[in-house]
Amino acid sequence: MSDDPLLEVENLTVQYKTKEGMLTAVSDASFAVSEGEYFGVVGESGCGKSTLLLSILNALDSNGQVTNGVIRYKGEEIQDLSEQELNQRIRWKEIAYIPQGSMNSLDPLERISTQAVQLAGLHSDLNEEEALTKFEEMFEIVGIDPERIHDYPHQFSGGMKQRAIIALALFLEPSLIIADEPTTALDVIMQDQIFKHIDDIVDRVGTSIMLITHDIAVVFESCDRMAVMHGGQIAEVGPVTRIDNEPHHPYSTLLQEAFPDIREPNRDLSVIEGKPPRQIGETDYCTFVDRCPWATEECREAPPPLERAEADRSDHFVSCFRKDDVREENEQGTDDRKAPNQKSGSLANDE
Template sequence: MTEPLLEVENVDITYRMDSEDVHAVTNASFEIGANEYFGLVGESGCGKSTLAKSVIKGLDSNGEVSAGTIRYKGREIQDLSEKEYNKEIRWKEISVIPQAAMNSLNPLAKLSDQAIEIANVHTDWSAEKSVDRLKELFDIVGLPESRVTDYPHQFSGGMKQRAIIAMSLLLNPSLIIADEPTTALDVIMQDQFLKHIDGLRDERDLALLLITHDIAVVFETCDSMAVMHGGQIAEKGTTKEIFSTPRHPYTILLQQSFPDARHPDRELEVIEGSPPALREEVDYCTFASRCPWAEQECQESLPPIESMNGNDSHAVSCFRSDEMESLASEHLNTIGRPQANAIENEGYEDDD
């Protein structure tokens, strides 16, 4: 097996507060391979953006990786200094498409000047090489090369979107982290953005970490995924496995809360309650208070994340994972809702 591009192993992230600490992420682990598109999905406040920020040293000053390791190409990076990270990793190896991406360009500088500035900080490229590289990328994302000397305000929303993708690719990174990139977009622009991201596979040997609350976007875009709740990885595996056979209660209910074209009249699930505040060290299932199938054990101890039926590619953190298919089926039959995961292989072609 080839070495993973990015490994997040047993990571805890803590925010130090004057009154009490916030344990934002607990024991999170996942891997991303070269040229793999990986989705990290969950509701607002679940810790997915915090986990992504830990990879790029973007945590607030009071946040820290308090346990675990983050490895990039086999090298631990969580303890690199800001200077080391800037010199060796940022933009050149890992780049970011931030939230509200279309507003992240400097409105007072031409796109070409912004590219030159990035290259000056992280490489020894000449200004000419930087601009030529941006022109090449503009062509890849479907923008006229002549527009590299324009200001951001001269671009439409869709063009800004493509310009951001081009800028993120400027220094040939191996991994792009896209944090809620479609949240502020209408459905047409969302579709355009995802098509451009997906199309990059044909042009570049590139991996993607897509952070989103929209599980449908992950199903459409990613090879593998992890579902987070309350700072914990609830379930992880290939997108096909989690789409067709979810085994964590939160994954099942989250999937049922989104529309399904095969069941247009299906009533959507509502996940009642709110995630816990995480003011104390987490030694329990953070979904237990909202779970229809929780037992006393769920409130008292943290379920390990374990492989399903010996399948190392699909792992679940739930004491009742072996029962979830029948429990969920009974629940949905009781309330008269067809199961979104009864796919009959629709939406996925069998690989065999």
């Protein structure tokens, strides 16, 4: 993994036009993904994860728009590129996107090989023969017999379809694959297999991966760095080992406690009660305020800036006015502190 930023997102705000007004789905988000990095994005349902990823490729629903911020890919600002430029230069061959619920995104009427050849025709200079040879290699990487590239999607199981989609994403050798919940709808064994293939791809192919998942254990086990989102804001971003062992943001602290630690499988799960707000208009406060055991009046008056977790850390950022207090309490141990709105169970608003 290199430290060169491949993707840089700065102060990104994304809004959807709705009947009630402009809904802010992502507010002032900043993070960077380096070359060869495996980057996880976690946060409960509706916190803006898909919106964040969709905005990178300008693939938002038609009522959605980036209202502020910069998206830089390999140093070039891409947020204002035209559809044509994005298609010709960026999509698939630089950044491939595996959408949420993508298992059914394969065309049922076309052989998978035909779909690969079409993709190559649109986004690369490969001729048909080269494309097919290359696609066979990709099938091998995702663990499907290369001869099966000519099958139709219905001849595949759910897990195989998902792997075929990953093969398509890999096919034109993008530098970054963005995968939105690539294992939902699969059984646990198949989920494990898919994540193993993704691990393998990071190791063997060296592609950077940005992964959204509800499975925080996968992020803690496999990713290099992660972003934790809440209510459209990036709560914390940094190396996984730091956020796992020393979370500084109240939400990541509670989230970390809510999931069973692989080293402590019998620990009670916790619930974070309440719902993130549906934000109409600009977000001018901390969206965690109504659920946060550390909240003060200040948290309602302005959004907390995303700042270095500690003065000497250039790789770990937190947006919380009380990050130092939270860290100190975490260092003292969590036994003395029980959030008023915490109880045993599972994550309230997750699937």
